[in-house]
Amino acid sequence: MEYxxxxxxxxxxxxxxxxxxxxxxxxxxxxxxxxxxxxxDAARGEFTRESIAAGPANIWRYKRLLPIxxxxxxxxxxxxxxxxxxxxxxxxxxxNNLYVKNDAVCFPxxxxxxxxxxxxxxxxxxxxxxxxxxxxxxxxxxxxAAQAARLGIKASILVPxxxxxxKILNTLVYGAQLIRIDGNYDHVNRLCTLIADEYNxxxxxxxxxxxxxxxxxxxxxxxxxxxxxxxxDNVVVPMAGGSLIRKIRKAFKELVYLGLVxxxxxxxxxxxxxxxxxxxxxxxxxxxxxxQKPNTIARSLAIGNPAxxxxxxxxxxxxxxxxxxxSDVEIVSGIQELxxxxxxxxxxxGGVTTAVAARLYAHGRISPDETTVICITGNGLKTTDAxxxxxxxxxxxRPRMADFDAYLKELEGAxxxxxxxxxxxxxxxL
Amino acid sequence: MEYxxxxxxxxxxxxxxxxxxxxxxxxxxxxxxxxxxxxxDAARGEFTRESIAAGPANIWRYKRLLPIxxxxxxxxxxxxxxxxxxxxxxxxxxxNNLYVKNDAVCFPxxxxxxxxxxxxxxxxxxxxxxxxxxxxxxxxxxxxAAQAARLGIKASILVPxxxxxxKILNTLVYGAQLIRIDGNYDHVNRLCTLIADEYNxxxxxxxxxxxxxxxxxxxxxxxxxxxxxxxxDNVVVPMAGGSLIRKIRKAFKELVYLGLVxxxxxxxxxxxxxxxxxxxxxxxxxxxxxxQKPNTIARSLAIGNPAxxxxxxxxxxxxxxxxxxxSDVEIVSGIQELxxxxxxxxxxxGGVTTAVAARLYAHGRISPDETTVICITGNGLKTTDAxxxxxxxxxxxRPRMADFDAYLKELEGAxxxxxxxxxxxxxxxL
Numbered sequence: 001m002e003y004x005x006x007x008x009x010x011x012x013x014x015x016x017x018x019x020x021x022x023x024x025x026x027x028x029x030x031x032x033x034x035x036x037x038x039x040x041d042a043a044r045g046e047f048t049r050e051s052i053a054a055g056p057a058n059i060w061r062y063k064r065l066l067p068i069x070x071x072x073x074x075x076x077x078x079x080x081x082x083x084x085x086x087x088x089x090x091x092x093x094x095x096n097n098l099y100v101k102n103d104a105v106c107f108p109x110x111x112x113x114x115x116x117x118x119x120x121x122x123x124x125x126x127x128x129x130x131x132x133x134x135x136x137x138x139x140x141x142x143x144x145a146a147q148a149a150r151l152g153i154k155a156s157i158l159v160p161x162x163x164x165x166x167k168i169l170n171t172l173v174y175g176a177q178l179i180r181i182d183g184n185y186d187h188v189n190r191l192c193t194l195i196a197d198e199y200n201x202x203x204x205x206x207x208x209x210x211x212x213x214x215x216x217x218x219x220x221x222x223x224x225x226x227x228x229x230x231x232x233d234n235v236v237v238p239m240a241g242g243s244l245i246r247k248i249r250k251a252f253k254e255l256v257y258l259g260l261v262x263x264x265x266x267x268x269x270x271x272x273x274x275x276x277x278x279x280x281x282x283x284x285x286x287x288x289x290x291x292q293k294p295n296t297i298a299r300s301l302a303i304g305n306p307a308x309x310x311x312x313x314x315x316x317x318x319x320x321x322x323x324x325x326x327s328d329v330e331i332v333s334g335i336q337e338l339x340x341x342x343x344x345x346x347x348x349x350g351g352v353t354t355a356v357a358a359r360l361y362a363h364g365r366i367s368p369d370e371t372t373v374i375c376i377t378g379n380g381l382k383t384t385d386a387x388x389x390x391x392x393x394x395x396x397x398r399p400r401m402a403d404f405d406a407y408l409k410e411l412e413g414a415x416x417x418x419x420x421x422x423x424x425x426x427x428x429x430l
Numbered sequence: 431m432e433y434x435x436x437x438x439x440x441x442x443x444x445x446x447x448x449x450x451x452x453x454x455x456x457x458x459x460x461x462x463x464x465x466x467x468x469x470x471d472a473a474r475g476e477f478t479r480e481s482i483a484a485g486p487a488n489i490w491r492y493k494r495l496l497p498i499x500x501x502x503x504x505x506x507x508x509x510x511x512x513x514x515x516x517x518x519x520x521x522x523x524x525x526n527n528l529y530v531k532n533d534a535v536c537f538p539x540x541x542x543x544x545x546x547x548x549x550x551x552x553x554x555x556x557x558x559x560x561x562x563x564x565x566x567x568x569x570x571x572x573x574x575a576a577q578a579a580r581l582g583i584k585a586s587i588l589v590p591x592x593x594x595x596x597k598i599l600n601t602l603v604y605g606a607q608l609i610r611i612d613g614n615y616d617h618v619n620r621l622c623t624l625i626a627d628e629y630n631x632x633x634x635x636x637x638x639x640x641x642x643x644x645x646x647x648x649x650x651x652x653x654x655x656x657x658x659x660x661x662x663d664n665v666v667v668p669m670a671g672g673s674l675i676r677k678i679r680k681a682f683k684e685l686v687y688l689g690l691v692x693x694x695x696x697x698x699x700x701x702x703x704x705x706x707x708x709x710x711x712x713x714x715x716x717x718x719x720x721x722q723k724p725n726t727i728a729r730s731l732a733i734g735n736p737a738x739x740x741x742x743x744x745x746x747x748x749x750x751x752x753x754x755x756x757s758d759v760e761i762v763s764g765i766q767e768l769x770x771x772x773x774x775x776x777x778x779x780g781g782v783t784t785a786v787a788a789r790l791y792a793h794g795r796i797s798p799d800e801t802t803v804i805c806i807t808g809n810g811l812k813t814t815d816a817x818x819x820x821x822x823x824x825x826x827x828r829p830r831m832a833d834f835d836a837y838l839k840e841l842e843g844a845x846x847x848x849x850x851x852x853x854x855x856x857x858x859x860l
Contacts, residue, residue, distance in 0.1 A: 057487040057510065075515060080487065082507040082537050088582060107512050107535045108773050110811070146773030152518060156838075161826035169814050172821040175770040177841060179834070180826040187829035194831050340605040343538050343576030381540070381811035384599050391602040396591035396610040399617035401624050404609070408586075411607060 001127040008067050010210055011037045013311070021067070023127050023207045025193065033307065034210040036067045040257055047258055049229055052221075058107075059115055059218040065254055066119055066218070067211045069126040076150065078118045079218050081106050083226035083373070088341035093358040095366070099232070099373045100338075101223055104346050109146045109170065110379035111139035111300075111347075112244065116215035117147050120204035123211040125151070129202030133157050135192040136205075137185050137240065137300045138167035139347075139378050144204055145176035156201065158188050164299060166382045184294055186305045205241075209307075216244045220251025223373050224261050231261050233370035234321070236269040236360065238353045238377055239279050240301040242312035245270055248375075249315060268316050269365070270323035271356035273298040273331060273348075279306060282313040283323035289313055297328045297386045298348040300378060322365045326355040332387055334358070335380060345380030353377075431557040438497050440640055441467045443741070451497075453557045453637045455623065463737065464640040466497045470687055477688055479659055482651075488537075489545055489648040495684055496549055496648070497641045499556040506580065508548045509648050511536050513656035513803070518771035523788040525796070529662070529803045530768075531653055534776050539576045539600065540809035541569035541730075541777075542674065546645035547577050550634035553641040555581070559632030563587050565622040566635075567615050567670065567730045568597035569777075569808050574634055575606035586631065588618050594729060596812045614724055616735045635671075639737075646674045650681025653803050654691050661691050663800035664751070666699040666790065668783045668807055669709045670731040672742035675700055678805075679745060698746050699795070700753035701786035703728040703761060703778075709736060712743035713753035719743055727758045727816045728778040730808060752795045756785040762817055764788070765810060775810035783807075 002022040010019040014032035026033055047064040055061030059079035068074070082102045090098035103112040117140065124132045133156040134144045141157045148155035155176040159168070160183060171178050181188045189206075196207040204212045224231055231252055237245040245268055256263045272280040275296025282289040289309045294302035306312070316323055326334070331348050334355030339345050346354070357374045360366045380387075394411075397403045432452040440449040444462035456463055477494040485491030489509035498504070512532045520528035533542040547570070554562045563586040564574045571587045578585035585606040589598070590613060601608050611618045619636075626637040634642045654661055661682055667675040675698055686693045702710040705726025712719040719739045724732035736742070746753055756764070761778050764785030769775050776784070787804045790796045810817075824841075827833045 058512075077512040077514065082488075084507065085505060088580065102537065105535050105537045105540065107532065109775070110535065110540075110809075146769070146775070148773075149770055150518065150773035165818070166811055166814060168823055169818055169821060170775060170811065172823075173766065173769040173775055173810065173817065174773055175766075178824070179837065179841075180824060181829050182826040183829040191829045191831065191834060195834065198831070336603065336605075339576070339603040340579055343578075343580035343604055345539070345576070345600060345603055379540075379811070380603065381596055381600060381809070384596060387603065388595070388599055391599060393598055393602075394608070394610060396612040399611050399613040399621045401621065401628070404621060404625065407609065411609075 008036050008038045010034045025207050025209050036214050062221045067214050072122045078114045086342050094361045096368045097371045101375045103377045104379040109142040112377040113139040113143040115218050116212045117143040119215035120208045120212035124202035132202040134204045135188040141171040145171045145174035149174040185303050213243045216247035217251035220248035231266050232373045234267045234372040236357045236374040238349045239270045240303045242306040242308035267321040268319045269321045271353045272325040274325040274327050276302045277325035279309045279313050280323035280325040283316050298352050300349045324356045324359050330355040346376045347378040347383040348386050350376040438466050438468045440464045455637045455639050466644050492651045502552045508544045516772050524791045526798045527801045531805045533807045534809040539572040542807040543569040543573040545648050546642045547573040549645035550638045550642035554632035562632045564634045565618040571601040575601045575604035579604040615733050643673045646677035647681035650678035661696050662803045664697045664802040666787045666804040668779045669700045670733045672736040672738035697751040698749045699751045701783045702755040704755040704757050706732045707755035709739045709743050710753035710755040713746050728782050730779045754786045754789050760785040776806045777808040777813040778816050780806040
């Protein structure tokens with residue numbers, strides 16, 4: 001299964017060999033990951049600020065630098081999510097120039113995975129796969145199921161058995177076949193490598209992975225455009241497989257090369273949960289990545305042996321950035337901080353990113369006045385179990401003014417007694 | 431509490447008296463609802479296709495025809511949600527030219543209420559309210575809580591005691607005060623009318639209601655712009671308070687008046703749940719609206735005595751449209767149909783709209799070739815309880831190829847036995 005294309009092709013990261021466009025996950029010679037490379041000079045004059053502004057308000061405005069087969073007519077308005085100035089969160093964590101890139105409201109399934117899946121499925125169709133699928137920690141499952149449904153392609157999705165209920169339901173509702181595996185993501189992923197070969201399925205993050213991963217570049221393109229065509233000083237990115245952080249950097253480099261933004265140093269900061277922190281540990285100890293057995297509430301980041309982990313950790317240090325990991329308690333606080341200050345409800349992965357950002361400022365790794373973007377990659381409604389027990393629902397009162405007056409006095413009294421607890425986002429008795 | 435403004439002001443729907451800009455819910459003389467009126471001729475030349483295209487990719491591009499106080503700098507990128515061509519859903523329900531306006535991914539809280547709240551809170555700040563709030567069936571609660579958090583304003587929110595868990599959590603997480611009322615929405619709403627006066631709070635859908643409601647026009651503006659500056663033949667809109675459907679029409683009329691679109695007849699179709707169908711019954715019997723006691727899983731539409739119900743029902747008939755209501759079972763099927771065909775996961779209200787649309791085509795109320803837009807107003811992750819028991823999660827298998835092969839055979843065998851059930855979106859055994 002292959003197709004020819006003059007604009008881009010696969011290239012081995014290690015040995016440099018080129019492969020045209022085929023459904024393979026790694027270099028058959030040296031087993032290294034493959035990367036999509038473009039004839040960037042040919043794109044000059046076609047990928048400009050003006051041509052992009054004339055495009056639709058979604059990721060397809062950047063189509064010229066995505067591996068999209070000739071003739072593909074994208075009609076799903078994925079991405080172009082808000083970049084919001086986060087003054088109130090900034091004040092709380094000591095940041096004067098902070099932005100949130102909010103993929104918690106990404107179309108269609110509320111995570112950045114919608115970007116990668118739409119690029120992968122464009123290729124799945126071109127390669128002629130009649131069944132698509134993935135190994136997933138949840139968000140990818142949702143996105144593959146939804147987008148395959150819209151295209152009328154069969155989807156078969158493999159997940160760790162302990163996935164959150166909302167993510168399971170949000171896969172089944174699209175009519176996808178969901179297969180639960182008794183093991184963690186790394187077990188699921190290994191199984192999928194075998195399945196892709198045996199069944200000739202298009203698994204977006206296995207044999208379509210090089211195409212899939214390119215979709216993440218759109219986060220970087222959007223950040224630069226939404227900042228008024230300039231690069232930030234710092235980017236804080238959650239890390240599961242380690243691909244997103246790399247691809248944002250690739251996007252920035254392409255923009256610099258083509259003259260859409262001015263070149264400047266950008267530091268990349270990676271965020272993980274302490275319960276699954278192979279990349280963050282590698283960065284902090286400046287050593288080879290050692291796989292871990294995941295144990296964290298941030299299940300969407302629970303990849304113990306991330307495919308792009310080694311490259312990501314090197315890249316982070318190369319840019320002068322850093323990585324951090326936070327405990328499950330801090331993850332929940334991070335979710336609450338972001339909601340209470342910016343009105344953005346994120347899933348556990350976003351709690352990781354927010355809490356890590358707070359620590360980076362606290363430790364002086366990021367200077368307060370620098371322009372910093374934190375990437376929120378998924379929606380809080382997908383992981384409500386992680387925080388539900390932090391909130392107590394108060395008793396119901398009768399719809400009478402006297403009852404309301406009395407109850408309000410009770411509430412205000414209670415909040416006066418424990419003002420610090422309230423501020424810290426602790427348990428609320430309502 | 432009032433402010434002066436040359437661009438717009440309050441006017442009584444009944445007696446025509448004008449009130450400037452004040453925080454009041456109805457006409458103090460005749461108790462009728464108030465409406466925002468504009469000097470439309472003054473807007474000519476300022477509200478053009480070009481000026482709109484030059485604006486941001488959110489509702490603020492239509493600011494000139496929203497009641498936004500001078501000097502207000504909107505910085506929250508609300509709205510401009512996808513309008514997607516729905517070919518697969520269309521095929522299933524007999525529609526050849528169907529679009530879905532998808533507010534299930536609206537920023538920041540995944541419902542169309544984000545539009546109205548942002549306009550209301552701009553005015554709440556102008557009026558100087560230090561506490562804001564609302565009576566809500568859920569989506570409004572989420573949006574007020576989130577947007578008030580971002581503005582750093584205190585929010586106090588009243589809801590019926592039986593609200594869905596996800597909507598309660600998605601209010602508390604922003605740090606809002608949530609007060610549960612032992613009663614239905616109409617009880618809550620009456621109580622709020624008293625509270626607004628006694629406490630001098632800015633309740634978005636009570637004393638800020640005329641401003642709030644105008645935010646819904648942006649759905650109409652966006653539909654017209656996203657169709658390439660033309661009006662559809664039909665719009666299918668869910669009805670709770672009855673405001674959204676009216677305001678979409680108001681938006682279309684303003685666009686026609688200012689010459690942004692060509693005038694043409696547009697039929698409006700209202701969708702309700704049978705368990706709370708005061709407006710739909712009024713339309714179908716061409717009679718006065720009679721309040722109902724709600725009993726439906728579509729809790730976000732469960733308003734038994736809708737404020738704008740009488741006007742909405744008259745308006746629907748005036749346009750040559752119709753209204754329908756569907757049972758709870760059909761609502762669930764509607765959710766599944768939309769998810770399985772278009773990859774859009776909507777809440778119960780969207781299930782209502784989808785199922786009603788299907789019936790309108792089946793009954794010949796809408797012709798197959800006409801351009802029809804159905805408005806999906808909220809996200810499925812907010813009402814997972816309504817459909818969770820329709821799906822059975824299969825057993826977990828070991829991460830071995832042999833186990834996978836055997837399990838897949840089982841699944842494929844099972845789906846061959848019950849093909850009709852699978853197609854009808856029934857219970858799946860996975």
